[in-house]
Amino acid sequence: MKPHRGTLILVLGILGIVSCFPLGIAAWVMGKRDLKEMDAGTMDPSGRGNTNAGRICGMIGTLMAGIVIVLAIAGMILSLVVFWRDQQIEPQTFERFDAPEPTTAAVAKLPTTFAEVTRERPWTNSLGMPFVPVPGTKVLFCIWETRVQDYAAYASANGRVDERRQNWQNPGFEQGKDHPVVKVGWEDAQAFCQWLTKKEQQEGRTGRNDRYRLPTDAEWSWAVGIGDREGNGTPEDKDAKGDSVYPWGNQWPPPSGAGNYATNYRVDDFDRTAPVGSFKANPYGIHDLGGNVWEWCEDWYDTEQERRVLRGASWFDVGPVALHSSRRHSRPLGFRSDSIGFRVVLAPTQ
Numbered sequence: 001m002k003p004h005r006g007t008l009i010l011v012l013g014i015l016g017i018v019s020c021f022p023l024g025i026a027a028w029v030m031g032k033r034d035l036k037e038m039d040a041g042t043m044d045p046s047g048r049g050n051t052n053a054g055r056i057c058g059m060i061g062t063l064m065a066g067i068v069i070v071l072a073i074a075g076m077i078l079s080l081v082v083f084w085r086d087q088q089i090e091p092q093t094f095e096r097f098d099a100p101e102p103t104t105a106a107v108a109k110l111p112t113t114f115a116e117v118t119r120e121r122p123w124t125n126s127l128g129m130p131f132v133p134v135p136g137t138k139v140l141f142c143i144w145e146t147r148v149q150d151y152a153a154y155a156s157a158n159g160r161v162d163e164r165r166q167n168w169q170n171p172g173f174e175q176g177k178d179h180p181v182v183k184v185g186w187e188d189a190q191a192f193c194q195w196l197t198k199k200e201q202q203e204g205r206t207g208r209n210d211r212y213r214l215p216t217d218a219e220w221s222w223a224v225g226i227g228d229r230e231g232n233g234t235p236e237d238k239d240a241k242g243d244s245v246y247p248w249g250n251q252w253p254p255p256s257g258a259g260n261y262a263t264n265y266r267v268d269d270f271d272r273t274a275p276v277g278s279f280k281a282n283p284y285g286i287h288d289l290g291g292n293v294w295e296w297c298e299d300w301y302d303t304e305q306e307r308r309v310l311r312g313a314s315w316f317d318v319g320p321v322a323l324h325s326s327r328r329h330s331r332p333l334g335f336r337s338d339s340i341g342f343r344v345v346l347a348p349t350q
């Protein structure tokens with residue numbers, strides 16, 4: 001009578017489960033054969049328990065290996081199908097925003113004094129950007145964030161803008177020409193203002209010293225209605241200070257129609273940017289001070305002078321503090337984001 005191999009088969013079966021499935025196959029085959037010999041009386045039956053356990057372990061290890069192999073093959077096939085499908089799909093392209101056609105309509109010259117401009121009678125510049133006064137400041141505020149079409153006019157006249165590989169034309173989601181331009185840094189906004197200043201002075205639309213620029217942090221506060229309560233100090237000193245007041249009022253969360261805010265507030269129908277002016281204007285006739293995109297301001301954020309101020313929050317931000325009218329954000333000059341744009345003011349001859 002042959003000696004049994006129960007212990008060996010059990011060890012092979014366990015190894016088949018934990019590390020090497022071919023050993024499991026060996027345990028399965030050996031166990032099955034040895035049990036037959038024990039039944040036939042040609043092998044020592046005292047090892048039947050270990051032989052049977054090793055055989056079962058071998059079966060389990062082999063089945064597990066089989067499942068892993070099937071899943072791996074299925075994954076490879078799926079990857080190939082996805083790769084093939086991607087090859088069939090036209091790469092997504094976004095509309096290239098060329099400069100708007102020159103308008104044939106006569107463009108109004110800026111009134112002699114800014115005092116003639118009112119909310120009811122805004123002044124509209126050569127790009128079709130309307131401006132209104134803001135009490136507490138000497139400047140006229142554009143009622144909209146700077147649009148894609150405004151920036152396109154600037155980019156068209158300044159080839160180097162596109163050469164710098166900026167992504168304002170392709171922020172990662174689709175934008176219409178009337179959406180706020182995004183992925184523009186503070187210096188990009190400054191260059192836009194300088195170009196527009198020069199253009200309209202040369203065209204005789206603005207005074208020789210009238211100047212487009214970003215709003216100061218203090219001017220932006222006046223526009224959003226908290227300019228008279230902030231006092232002195234750096235923007236950092238004023239950041240998220242004072243009452244919990246928001247661009248739409250005191251209530252939290254934002255009411256429906258308050259502006260383009262984060263999707264989870266369900267106050268608007270826009271996942272990303274919205275066309276400027278989609279929501280109700282504030283008492284001065286200005287749209288989207290809160291939400292849609294953050295707006296660069298002229299000022300440094302703090303005394304270290306490494307970051308510029310941003311105001312107003314965006315489609316991305318969640319509050320409540322981020323949405324306070326007094327909330328400041330700050331970023332280095334070259335920082336560009338799909339939630340950051342800018343608004344311009346027209347500053348009068350001093």
Ligand SMILES: [Ca+2]
Nearest residue numbers: 260261262270
């Ligand atoms: Ca939204």
Ligand SMILES: [Ca+2]
Nearest residue numbers: 288289291293
């Ligand atoms: Ca805004």
